[in-house]
Amino acid sequence: xxxxxxxxxxxxxxxxVVLTACGSxxxxxxxxxxxxxxxxxxxxxxxxxxxxxxxxxxLGLGMKNSxxxxxxxxxxxxxxxGWTLKFDAEDDQGQANVGQxxxxxxxxxxxxxxxxxxxxxxVGQQEQPVLAQANITQISPANTNPSLTQGPDYSTGTKKxxxxxxxxxxxxxxxxxxxxxxxxxQTLGKKKVAxxxxxxxxxxxxxxxxxxxxxxxxxxxxxxxxxxxxxxxFSAVISKIKTAxxxxxxxGGEYPEASLLSxxxxxxxxxxxxxxxxxxxxPTYISVAKEAAEGDLATSVGAPAESLDTAKQFVADYKAGNxxxxxxxxxxxxxDAANVIISALAQVLPGKNAxxxxxxxxxVKAVQGTSIDGATGKVSFDQYGDTSNKTLTVYKVTSGAxxxxxxxSFQG
Numbered sequence: 001x002x003x004x005x006x007x008x009x010x011x012x013x014x015x016x017v018v019l020t021a022c023g024s025x026x027x028x029x030x031x032x033x034x035x036x037x038x039x040x041x042x043x044x045x046x047x048x049x050x051x052x053x054x055x056x057x058x059l060g061l062g063m064k065n066s067x068x069x070x071x072x073x074x075x076x077x078x079x080x081x082g083w084t085l086k087f088d089a090e091d092d093q094g095q096a097n098v099g100q101x102x103x104x105x106x107x108x109x110x111x112x113x114x115x116x117x118x119x120x121x122x123v124g125q126q127e128q129p130v131l132a133q134a135n136i137t138q139i140s141p142a143n144t145n146p147s148l149t150q151g152p153d154y155s156t157g158t159k160k161x162x163x164x165x166x167x168x169x170x171x172x173x174x175x176x177x178x179x180x181x182x183x184x185x186q187t188l189g190k191k192k193v194a195x196x197x198x199x200x201x202x203x204x205x206x207x208x209x210x211x212x213x214x215x216x217x218x219x220x221x222x223x224x225x226x227x228x229x230x231x232x233x234f235s236a237v238i239s240k241i242k243t244a245x246x247x248x249x250x251x252g253g254e255y256p257e258a259s260l261l262s263x264x265x266x267x268x269x270x271x272x273x274x275x276x277x278x279x280x281x282x283p284t285y286i287s288v289a290k291e292a293a294e295g296d297l298a299t300s301v302g303a304p305a306e307s308l309d310t311a312k313q314f315v316a317d318y319k320a321g322n323x324x325x326x327x328x329x330x331x332x333x334x335x336d337a338a339n340v341i342i343s344a345l346a347q348v349l350p351g352k353n354a355x356x357x358x359x360x361x362x363x364v365k366a367v368q369g370t371s372i373d374g375a376t377g378k379v380s381f382d383q384y385g386d387t388s389n390k391t392l393t394v395y396k397v398t399s400g401a402x403x404x405x406x407x408x409s410f411q412g
Contacts, residue, residue, distance in 0.1 A: 041084070042082060042083045042084070042349075042352075042353065042354075043083065043084050043085070043086055043111055044080070044083050044084075044085055044086070044111055044112075044113045044345060044349060044355055045085070045086040045087070045088050045109060045111045045112045045113065046067070046071055046085060046086070046087055046088070046112075046113065046114050046115070046116065046338060046341055046342075047087075047088045047089075047090060047106040047109075047112050047114070047115040047116070048063065048064055048067050048087070048088070048089040048090065048115065048116045048117050048334075049090055049092045049099055049102045049103065049106070049115060049116075049117035049118040049123065049127060050063040050064055050089070050090075050091070050092060050117045050118055050119050051091065051092060051093050051094035051118075051119055051120075052064060052089065052090075052091035052093075053091050053093060054093050054094060055094070055254075055256040056094040056119060056120075056254060056256070058282055058283075058284050058325070058328060059119055059142070059282060059328050059329055059330060060091075060094070060119055061324075061325040061328070062325055062326055062327040062328025062329070062330060062331045062334070063116070063117060063119065063141060063142070063328070063330050063331065063334040064089045065318070065321070065323040065325060065327060065331070066314075066318065066327050066330075066331040066332070066334040066335040066338070067087065067089070067116045067334050067335070067337070067338040068087055068089070068321075068323075069314075069317060069318060069321050069323075069335060070335050070338035070339050070342060071085050071086075071087040071338060071342070072321075073317070074339075074342045079342055079345075079346050080342065080345045080346045080349050080350070081346070081349075081350040082349070082350055082351075083345070083349050083350075085342070085345070086111070088106065088109070088112070090102040090105065090106065092117070092118050092119075092120075092123050092127075094119060094120050094123065095123065096120070096122045096123050096125065096126045097126065098123075099118055099120070099123035099124075099126050099127050100126040100127060100130060102118075102127070103115070103126070103127035103130035103131050104130055106131070106136070107130055107131055107133070107134040107136060110355055111355050112136060112355075113136070113137070113341070113345060113349075113355055113359070113360060113363055114136060114137040114138070114139070114341035114344075114345070114363060114367075115127075115131055115136055115137070115138045115139075116138075116139055116140075116141065116334055116337045116338050116341070117138075117140055117141070117142075117334075118140060118142070118143065119140075119142045119143075119330070120142075120143070120200070120201075120202060121143045121144060121145035121148060121200075121201040121202040121205070122200050122201040122202065124140055124143040124145075124148050124166075125145075125148065125201060128148065128162065128163050128166050129163070131163075131165060131166075132163040132164075132165050132166070134360065135165060135357055135360040135361050135364060136165060136360055137165050137167070137341060137344070137360070137363050137364050137367050138163075138165055138166045138167070139166075139167045139168060139169060139337035139338075139340060139341060139367070140166075140167075140168040140169070140170065140337070141168070141169050141170055141330045141333030141334040141336070141337045142168075142170050142278070142301075142329075142330045142333065142334075143168050143170065143202075144168075144170055144171070144172050144173045144176060144202060144205075144206070144277070144278065144301075145172070145173055145201050145202055145205045146172040146173060146174040146205070146209075147162075147201075147205070148162070148166065148168070149161060149162075149166065149167075149168065149172070149384040149385045149386050150172075150174075150384050150386075154174070155174075155208075159384065161383070161384045161385060163385075164364060164368075164385075165364045166385055167337075167340075167367060167368075167381050167385040167386075167387075168337075168385065168386060168387060169333040169334075169336050169337045169340070169374075169376065169379060169387050169389075170278075170301045170302075170330070170333055170387065171301055171386070171387055171389060171390050171391070171392065172386060173202070173205050173206045173209045173277070174209050175390050175392065175410045176206065176209070176277050176278070176299055176301070176392060177205075177206050177207070177208070177209025177210035177211075177212070177213060177277070178209060178210070178212070178213035178410060179299060179392045179394075179408070179410045180210055180250070180275060180277065180299045180394070181210045181211075181212075181213035181214040181216075181217055181219070182213060182217060182410075183297075183299075183394050183406065184214065184217075184219065184248060184250070184275065185214065185217040185218065185219050186217070187394075187406070188248070188273075190219075190247040190248045191217075191218060191219040191220060191247065192219070192220055192222050192244075192245060192246050192247045192248075193214060193219055193220070193221060193222065193246055193247065193248050193249070193250055194221070194222055194223040194224075194225070194241040194244060194246035194248070194249045194250070195207050195210070195211060195221055195223065195224045195225065195249075195250050195252075196225045196226065196227060196237060196241075196249060196250075196251050196252070196253075196261065197226050197227075197251070197252035197253060198226070198227055198228070198229050198252065198253030198254070198257055199226050199227070199228065199229070200229060200253065202252070202253070202254075202277075202279060203251075203252035203253035203254070203279070204226075204252060205252070206252040206277045206279075207250065207251075207252035210250055210252070211224075214250075222244035222245060222246050223240060223241045223244040223246060225237045225240060225241065227253075227257060227261075229253070229257065230256075230257075231257060232257075232260055233264075234257075234260065234261050234264050234265075235264065235268070237261075238261075238264060238265055238268050238270055239268075241270065242268060242269075242270045246272060247272060248272055248273050248274075248275060249261075249265065249270075249272060249273070249274045249275070250274075250275050250276070251274055251275070251276040251280065252276070252277065252279075253276070253279055253280070254279035254280060255276075255279065255280045255281075255282050255284055255285040255288070256284075256288075258274065258276050258279075258280040258285060258289075259280075259284070259285045259286075259288035259289040259293070260288065260289070261274065262274040262285075262289045262292050262293055262296055263288070263289045263290065263292040263293075265292070266291075266292040267292075273295050273296050273297055274296045274297075275296065275297040275298065275299075276297075276298050276299075277298065277299050277300075278298065278299060278300040278301055278329060280298050281298040281299070281300040281329050281395060281402065282328065282329060283401075283402070285298075286397055286400060286401065286402070293397045293400075294397050294398070294399075294400070295396065295397060295398075296396070296397045297394060297395065297396050297397075297405075298394075298395050298402070299392050299393065299394055299395070300329055300392065300393055300395060301329075301330075301333065301391070301392060302332070302333070302376050302377075302389065302391050302392070302393065303391055303393055303407045304393060304404050304407070305327075305331070305332050305375070305376075307404070307407075308375070308376070308377065310373065310374065310375055310376065310377050311332050311375040311376065313375070314331075314332055314335055314375035315327075318331065332374075332375040332376045333376055335374070335375050336372070336374035336375055336376050336379045339372060339374060339379075340367055340370050340372060340374075340379060341363070341367065343366075343370050343372055344363045344366035344367045344370055345363060347366045348362045348363050348366055367381070368381060368385075376389060377389055377391075390409045390410055391407065391408070391409050392407070392408065392409065392410070393405075393406065393407040393408075394406045394407075
């Protein structure tokens, strides 16, 4: 749930960053009011789209809880004068077609003024035009495919923002992929790499960015394979890769398939590290792959939350909130996304009597100009709606847990 061709910044002293969450079903996870303390009898709704059930729910539930925390705090402080905020968390199941339905449902509600999410870039692609037509601000804490903000021709240098209402607090794969490639060649000293992707927007895009930087760094792609989401038997792909003699396998996709791929690789005596992006950075990856995960690597956005002074209050407040699930990889970024929307509402809504199209447009404009001190640091957006924060961290499975190896930024 992104790096480029630059030097890595000096390593930071890091702690354990991302926690994970357990599964739940939609009925338990949606429709939260975000607290009952009222600043008035007028209501505005912040929606959320995330996988609240299914194989990616450990990430989605952390997102839901983090946004819920932001809304509850805003109501308790009466941040938006004269208004009470409601929170509507919807389960997109990590599927593009379901995400489109979620976006349509939220857009049809007259009080919805912003949407946080989704997790998956493929879901984001389907939701963008629906929410844009309704002028509803959307901020994803996890979408990383560059085309969502910079258009389909971004890789040729022709960048054009498709939707003015769409923003993200996570950096893009145009940063994450090269960041990982530099680490593989410069730090690990590995140049013969096998590539595997899951054919989805996120996975294929991430591998593409990694591949470009790998070759710039003098590395070579010895195998380039694809799997299907939901696959469980990777013996054929592993056989092809094994004959190519790679030193590392770089995977573009998410942890349900990656964990099985790593396990089956080691069973087939292909004893090389598997490395992926933020889509595999979750404790579930380790719990499924077990001992086979030892030594595997992942990159993820930002620095470990527990290493950031800016995140200490969020971590403490989240713990005090007694949520059933950890905040997971994207909790701090979700919390910041929700607070950016809340900050914009505090500028726009006082004095207004209802949510209409002009109010929604004003919220989009306010978000574009917003700069806040968030849990992840300074939060602001460039002309494409991308975050100004390009920090990433490399993690390694060590003694059965993800441990931060190096935090830096891509200097492109």
